[in-house]
Amino acid sequence: MYAFEYRRPATLEDACKALDSLAESKPLAGGMSIVPVMRQRLASPAALIDLGRIDALKGIGVPDGRLRIGAMTTHFAVSRSELVRSKIPALAQLAGGIGDPLVRNRGTIGGSLAHNDPAACYPASVLALDATIHTDRRDIVADDFIVGTFSTALAPPEIIVAVSFPPPDAAAYIKFINASSRFSIVGVFVARSGGTVRVGVTGAGHHAFRCRPLEATLMTAFDPQAARAARLPSDELISDINGSAAFRAHVIPELAARAVEHCMAGTSGAIV
Amino acid sequence: MATVRISLTVNGKPVVSDVEPRWPLVEFLREHLGLTGTHVGCDTSQCGACTVHVDGVALRSCTLFAVQADGCDVKTIESVSAGNELHPMQAAFHQHHALQCGFCTPGMIMSALDLVRREGYELSEETIRQNLEGNICRCTGYYNIIKAIGAGAKAMRNASAG
Numbered sequence: 001m002y003a004f005e006y007r008r009p010a011t012l013e014d015a016c017k018a019l020d021s022l023a024e025s026k027p028l029a030g031g032m033s034i035v036p037v038m039r040q041r042l043a044s045p046a047a048l049i050d051l052g053r054i055d056a057l058k059g060i061g062v063p064d065g066r067l068r069i070g071a072m073t074t075h076f077a078v079s080r081s082e083l084v085r086s087k088i089p090a091l092a093q094l095a096g097g098i099g100d101p102l103v104r105n106r107g108t109i110g111g112s113l114a115h116n117d118p119a120a121c122y123p124a125s126v127l128a129l130d131a132t133i134h135t136d137r138r139d140i141v142a143d144d145f146i147v148g149t150f151s152t153a154l155a156p157p158e159i160i161v162a163v164s165f166p167p168p169d170a171a172a173y174i175k176f177i178n179a180s181s182r183f184s185i186v187g188v189f190v191a192r193s194g195g196t197v198r199v200g201v202t203g204a205g206h207h208a209f210r211c212r213p214l215e216a217t218l219m220t221a222f223d224p225q226a227a228r229a230a231r232l233p234s235d236e237l238i239s240d241i242n243g244s245a246a247f248r249a250h251v252i253p254e255l256a257a258r259a260v261e262h263c264m265a266g267t268s269g270a271i272v
Numbered sequence: 273m274a275t276v277r278i279s280l281t282v283n284g285k286p287v288v289s290d291v292e293p294r295w296p297l298v299e300f301l302r303e304h305l306g307l308t309g310t311h312v313g314c315d316t317s318q319c320g321a322c323t324v325h326v327d328g329v330a331l332r333s334c335t336l337f338a339v340q341a342d343g344c345d346v347k348t349i350e351s352v353s354a355g356n357e358l359h360p361m362q363a364a365f366h367q368h369h370a371l372q373c374g375f376c377t378p379g380m381i382m383s384a385l386d387l388v389r390r391e392g393y394e395l396s397e398e399t400i401r402q403n404l405e406g407n408i409c410r411c412t413g414y415y416n417i418i419k420a421i422g423a424g425a426k427a428m429r430n431a432s433a434g
Contacts, residue, residue: 106329
């Protein structure tokens with residue numbers, strides 16, 4: 001691996017200063033994506049700014065009715081949090097299904113969102129739950145945050161501080177998993193709040209996206225059979241070793257239907 | 273390349289060392305401290321042979337830089353037995369023939385101990401299977417590893433009660 005400079009600031013302010021002053025520097029959260037990528041020499045930042053000891057980025061709370069999760073909160077902590085389990089159990093379910101236990105012990109919600117892997121789980125959830133990404137300088141709604149493949153609205157040296165979610169009336173996440181990589185081949189997160197239904201999809205496109213046709217279908221009738229009957233175009237979907245775009249277009253409505261079934265049963269989803 | 277001074281605890285002993293930021297923790301443990309019980313299997317964050325505990329939590333030491341462990345309490349497989357007396361989890365691996373070549377075993381045991389920390393002493397086969405997702409064995413087919421972890425967890429409860 002190429003050499004790099006390492007800094008470990010104690011405050012958010014110092015982290016921003018370091019990112020601003022050091023050329024080609026990157027923040028280091030849990031490192032579950034960037035470290036393997038660097039070791040394969042697919043990325044070679046000149047400096048890593050370790051966010052691991054900044055207390056302001058940790059913790060889970062409900063300050064104003066919204067569930068707020070600090071950027072450096074691990075997947076394991078989210079999966080076990082009583083607050084998350086009571087406010088948005090589907091989010092705890094999602095966090096408990098990311099990667100493997102060794103990844104969940106270290107990987108963070110902020111790191112996952114900043115990396116924005118097109119098959120990662122969290123991007124689907126922030127879209128479906130209408131979450132807001134809070135950075136050191138502004139608030140970004142999820143619809144504006146997810147921009148492209150491994151690409152977000154973050155403007156370096158911007159740092160994610162926390163993510164906040166309005167608790168929905170019902171939500172569930174169904175992950176059709178690649179047994180080897182543990183990423184989604186397709187993942188569908190359905191959230192219903194009053195008469196509004198949002199459907200976040202990951203693994204199927206060049207980045208996570210909202211499936212507007214399914215949202216319209218489910219707002220007309222929040223019914224698994226309605227979701228199953230939906231036919232989606234495959235032009236924007238990806239084909240890879242795990243399945244063709246047409247296959248994914250077929251799987252998305254099925255997973256959405258199962259998510260609706262979970263919503264109606266008061267359960268939070270599954271890995272299939 | 274400039275080095276960074278780190279102070280940490282490794283298997284209960286204080287260690288102060290100058291490391292390059294790019295050294296993975298596993299390289300530091302093996303090459304600089306001579307703790308070769310922690311293995312490098314895939315070196316790409318998949319196999320779990322390099323699993324160690326950092327501040328009580330199991331992690332892949334190929335996916336953590338040694339500098340990130342500054343100030344931390346690191347425990348490797350070398351810390352698990354009490355002298356020549358095997359830890360109950362190690363003894364269970366022995367009794368249940370849970371290893372063939374043994375290469376993955378240090379990581380399996382460190383993950384198994386973390387599993388007991390998270391889930392307690394009563395582990396269903398399903399729980400053990402789900403939680404071994406991060407550790408790959410190319411010999412055993414896992415069956416005896418799963419038996420051993422279930423038995424090892426029960427033995428740990430008995431040992432802690434005793």
